[in-house]
Amino acid sequence: MAIYVLLSKLTPEGAQTLHSDPARTGEVNTEIREASGCKVLQQFATLGEYDFVSIVEAPDNKAIAHMSIDLAARGTVSITTLPAISIGELMEGLQDGHDLA
Numbered sequence: 001m002a003i004y005v006l007l008s009k010l011t012p013e014g015a016q017t018l019h020s021d022p023a024r025t026g027e028v029n030t031e032i033r034e035a036s037g038c039k040v041l042q043q044f045a046t047l048g049e050y051d052f053v054s055i056v057e058a059p060d061n062k063a064i065a066h067m068s069i070d071l072a073a074r075g076t077v078s079i080t081t082l083p084a085i086s087i088g089e090l091m092e093g094l095q096d097g098h099d100l101a
Contacts (some may be wrong), residue, residue, distance in 0.1 A: 009077065
């Protein structure tokens with residue numbers, strides 16, 4: 001399973017929904033798991049440019065792209081999706097001599 005970082009920004013409608021139903025975040029996480037096979041591992045509310053940072057595990061790029069589009073299509077949130085690797089995986093790649101040049 002691959003790891004992704006999702007940076008989410010609520011739309012005015014999304015903020016209104018969350019304000020009136022705070023449990024909605026957990027419900028959406030369940031919907032994500034059931035619909036796409038992606039699993040929210042951690043989620044943080046943030047101040048600044050983004051409202052939430054979520055760490056998501058997904059089977060592949062196709063699954064996370066589908067999930068991101070499904071969420072954005074609701075009109076309650078805009079999402080930036082970033083693939084991520086662990087520091088351990090990065091160190092392995094550096095030690096194996098993989099060079100980008």
